[in-house]
Amino acid sequence: MKFKYLFGPVPSRRLGLSLGVDLVPYKVCSFDCVYCECGRTTRHTIERKEYVPSSEVLEELKLFMENPVPFQYVTFSGYGEPLLNSAFGGIASWIKDNIERPLALLTNSSLLVYPEVRREASLCDVVLPSLDAATQSVFKRINRPCCGISVKDIVEALRCFKREYPKVKMALEILFVKGINDGDGELKALKDAVEYIEPDEVHLNTVDRPPADDVEPVSRDFLREVAAFIGGRCVVVGEAQGRAVLEEERLKEAVLSVVKRRPLRVEDMSRLLGSDIRLISKLIALLEKEGLLVCEVFEGQRFYRAVEVR
Ligand code: SF4
Missing domain, CATH: 1.10.10.10 (Winged helix-like DNA-binding domain superfamily/Winged helix DNA-binding domain)
Structure with missing residues (x-):
């Protein structure tokens, strides 16, 4: 079966075997991250709308479940920012009602500044938001957000989300790029932000696939040093463990x-x-x-x- 909006199951380094659900067309995103493995953003927007029809996404999910291969999570991820799709809440509700697997969301966090989006995201069992910088200048360099997005607002929104929906597991991801967000000042700001947000876990990662721009990874040793600096909630992201059995x-x-x-x-x-x-x-x-x-x-x-x- 050829799907347009589903992919995998693929081994996520953070979630095991994951059935991906992609809710936006190629590179519709509120960010244009220098490290993005999908290339440069082609539609840079913060506008929410039904970029792909929810009826078609649900149709594919129903078809997949008629003859499913093993998977551990259903995960919203893909070519762009999933929360940009205004049908996100309806699709997440359907999955929760019909598929007996935990639901996860990979998000760049930008839309979580809106209370109604936080409410929709709270339908997920696990939310994995990104926070690669805690100062506006480094945020702009690494994530290249749509104008008007403030990292201070994002930090506040992440803290609100954790307090409003304490049962949703939050695993914050920080992705480090050599020479951009690895300086002492940024590390201290990130540590302060983590202490303020109080996520359940912090996943430390670096560039490990061809990036949109010519940027370089930091070393594994650096990630371990950051884990020690930020403290107990940190995990250095390792290799994917999952294994799909496909005919x-x-x-x-x-x-x-x-x-x-x-x-x-x-x-x-x-x-x-x-x-x-x-x-x-x-x-x-x-x-x-x-x-x-x-x-x-x-x-x-x-x-x-x-x-x-x-
Ligand atoms: S937020 Fe994700 S999809 Fe968007 S540019 Fe950054 S890495 Fe790529």
């Missing part, structure tokens, strides 16, 4: 589906799809020959990306 005839479609979302290495795809690495390598060579995949080298590693992503 062989679905493998080609599955490879294309996962690399449409983000660039992956052969070993990632092998682990992700639960398939032999030699079979995946052979399949990738065929897909490259057909012009459906391209290879990009980042930090000495070969990543594959789908050519047609729209």
